[in-house]
Each structure stands twice: as C-alpha cells, then as structure tokens.
Amino acid sequence: MITVENLTKTFTQSNTSVAALDDVSLEVPDGSVCGVVGTSGAGKSTLARCIALLEKPDTGAIRVDGTDLVSLEGSKLRAARRRIGVVPQGDSLLRQRTAAGNVALPLESAKVPAAQRRSRVAELLDLVGLSDKASVYPDHLSGGQRQRVAVARALAAKPSVLLADEPTSALDPATTDSVLTVLERARSELGVTVLVVTHDMAVVRRIADDVAVLEQGRVVEHGKVLDLVSEPGSRIGSTLLPETDQASVLRPDSGQQHDVVAEVVLVGFAAVGALLPEASSRFGVELSILGGGLTRLGDTPVAKFRVGLSGERSESALKWMIERDAHVRRAPVSVDGVAA
Numbered sequence: 254m255i256t257v258e259n260l261t262k263t264f265t266q267s268n269t270s271v272a273a274l275d276d277v278s279l280e281v282p283d284g285s286v287c288g289v290v291g292t293s294g295a296g297k298s299t300l301a302r303c304i305a306l307l308e309k310p311d312t313g314a315i316r317v318d319g320t321d322l323v324s325l326e327g328s329k330l331r332a333a334r335r336r337i338g339v340v341p342q343g344d345s346l347l348r349q350r351t352a353a354g355n356v357a358l359p360l361e362s363a364k365v366p367a368a369q370r371r372s373r374v375a376e377l378l379d380l381v382g383l384s385d386k387a388s389v390y391p392d393h394l395s396g397g398q399r400q401r402v403a404v405a406r407a408l409a410a411k412p413s414v415l416l417a418d419e420p421t422s423a424l425d426p427a428t429t430d431s432v433l434t435v436l437e438r439a440r441s442e443l444g445v446t447v448l449v450v451t452h453d454m455a456v457v458r459r460i461a462d463d464v465a466v467l468e469q470g471r472v473v474e475h476g477k478v479l480d481l482v483s484e485p486g487s488r489i490g491s492t493l494l495p496e497t498d499q500a501s502v503l504r505p506d507s508g509q510q511h512d513v514v515a516e517v518v519l520v521g522f523a524a525v526g527a528l529l530p531e532a533s534s535r536f537g538v539e540l541s542i543l544g545g546g547l548t549r550l551g552d553t554p555v556a557k558f559r560v561g562l563s564g565e566r567s568e569s570a571l572k573w574m575i576e577r578d579a580h581v582r583r584a585p586v587s588v589d590g591v592a593a
C-alpha cells in the first residue's frame with residue numbers, strides 16, 4: 254500500500270511562490286493500478302517525483318508498506334529508492350547501450366553476478382515482449398518499444414512499486430496499447446503496485462483501478478474508478494462515460510409522455526445486459542432510451558443511459574433497479590413529460 258499523507262510542496266522563483274502540492278493525501282492499494290490525472294501544471298509530476306524520492310516534500314508523509322520514506326536518509330533512503338521502479342517522462346534509455354544493456358543497468362549498479370543478471374534481463378525482456386530485440390540499440394526501436402524497455406529496466410531490481418510519468422505521451426493509440434499491456438502485466442504477473450501519471454484519460458479507461466484527479470496542487474477526486482463513475486457530478490464519470498445528450502430528449506421520440514425520466518448508470522455484464530429489459534417486463538412499463546450509451550472501463554462494461562419510463566408502476570421499476578445496484582439520478586419532469 255502506498256499512502257500519501259498531507260503532502261505539500263511549494264516552489265519559489267523570483268519572489269513568486271507556487272503551491273505545486275497543497276495538502277495532498279491518497280492511498281494506493283497493493284497490486285492495483287492508480288492513475289494520477291489533471292491538467293498541465295496541476296502537480297502530477299511533482300507528486301510522482303516526491304513518491305520516487307527524487308524531490309523532498311515540504312511537509313507530509315509517504316508510506317510504502319508502512320514505512321515513512323520522507324524521513325529516510327543515507328543508505329536507508331537508497332534502499333527505499335530501489336523498492337520504487339521509475340519510468341521517467343520522455344526518452345530515458347542510454348543510446349549507446351542495447352535494449353538488454355539498458356535493462357541490465359540497475360542490476361549492474363546493485364552488483365548482481367553476471368549469470369543471474371543475464372537470466373533476469375531475459376525474463377524482463379520476455380515480460381515486455383521484446384526478447385527478439387535484446388541486442389538492438391534504442392535508435393532502432395520504435396517509441397513504444399523504447400518505453401517497454403524503460404518499463405523492463407524499472408522492474409529490474411524487483412521493486413514493489415512502479416511509477417510511470419506520462420508513459421504514453423506522444424504515442425499513437427496502438428502503441429499506447431502495447432505499453433499499457435506491459436504495465437498491466439507488471440501488476441498481474443509480478444504483483445507490483447503501479448502509479449501512472451498521465452493527462453490521457455485513455456490510460457485511466459484502459460488500466461486504472463483507482464484514480465486521483467489533481468487540480469492546482471489539490472486532490473479534487475480520488476477513489477475506485479468504477480465507484481466514482483456512478484457518483485453524480487463526478488468529473489471522472491463525466492469524462493469516461495457516454496454523454497446522455499440532453500438534446501436527445503427533445504427529438505420526436507421524446508415527444509411522448511414519460512412518467513419518470515432518469516439517468517441510470519449500470520456497471521458490469523449482468524446489469525448492462527439485463528436490468529433494463531427485466532425491469533420493463535417485470536413491472537409492465539414501457540422503457541425508452543433517450544440518450545447515452547455503452548463503454549468499457551478495463552474489462553468491465555459500463556452503461557449510462559437517460560431513460561424514460563411510462564406506466565403505472567414506473568416508480569416501482571426504478572426502485573427495483575436501485576435495489577439491484579443501478580445508480581439512478583432522477584430528472585425532474587415537466588408537464589409534457591420532457592426532462593427539465
């Protein structure tokens with residue numbers, strides 16, 4: 254578990270102070286992937302640098318497995334740094350070393366014997382799907398392949414935490430996917446806790462269990478992605494889920510009367526596949542989809558619909574859906590049945 258407690262960091266330049274981190278607290282459970290997102294200047298990289306022990310916060314604690322890393326010094330600090338693998342922002346490989354040579358670097362620093370080093374490098378290149386590129390130099394690798402080598406290098410010393418700062422920036426979607434697959438594999442096959450700093454919501458959509466949204470140095474939203482998307486007013490929800498498209502209720506279909514209009518978020522195969530039709534048939538209500546759609550967060554299908562229900566038992570149908578974990582937000586209905 255990574256626990257960040259009340260972290261502050263202020264930079265002062267030519268008499269101007271910037272609170273890059275302002276009382277930031279968050280928890281990343283063991284073996285999970287947490288996305289740290291936010292606009293440019295929100296404090297994401299500063300947070301990553303503090304957790305990687307490359308920057309000292311002004312106040313606050315960073316605990317990994319219970320130990321506060323901020324207070325460490327000397328050999329204890331160096332040992333703690335080895336438990337955190339870092340994939341730095343941008344191109345970070347040594348150009349004069351092959352892919353295998355780059356991955357071996359942390360093992361050489363730790364004085365791991367040559368035979369052990371070779372087998373560990375082979376394992377890591379296999380993990381990132383680049384066994385056939387072991388002797389290729391970075392200039393002859395694609396951007397995505399270079400990032401995968403950087404991930405393998407960050408994992409070389411068997412860290413418990415992997416921290417990646419914008420690992421997919423400047424990559425096309427297909428290449429982004431190959432890098433995210435490797436991060437996901439680090440978590441699932443090695444049990445590493447992964448923290449990904451990104452401005453790309455596709456990263457959160459594809460691999461994050463948890464997410465923290467930073468704004469002007471403060472955490473404005475934090476939690477499990479699948480919980481947050483169901484919360485009314487969630488920024489993550491409004492970014493990751495389909496628009497329910499207010500305008501669609503004014504289309505000809507919506508001219509009909511609805512007894513109830515509501516926004517419904519459904520999470521998981523069972524809910525997405527069956528809840529609406531079952532509610533409709535069980536309570537004898539007519540159910541119209543007025544907007545929204547289906548998406549996928551990680552492996553989980555999630556739907557957000559604006560629905561209109563017509564029939565005497567509309568309220569009961571809605572209540573029944575809520576009891577089955579549908580997240581429902583009622584929209585006020587005007588006299589002609591159109592949501593206000």
Ligand SMILES: Nc1ncnc2c1ncn2[C@@H]1O[C@H](COP(=O)(O)OP(=O)(O)OP(=O)(O)O)[C@@H](O)[C@H]1O
Nearest residue numbers: 264266271273291292293294295296297298299300
């Ligand atoms: N070394 C530094 N000296 C002075 N100011 C800094 C320094 N590092 C960061 N800052 C300031 O702190 C704030 C947060 O910067 P940070 O790089 O953490 O944001 P970010 O969310 O990672 O942004 P980006 O997405 O653009 O990389 C910004 O206002 C930035 O200008």
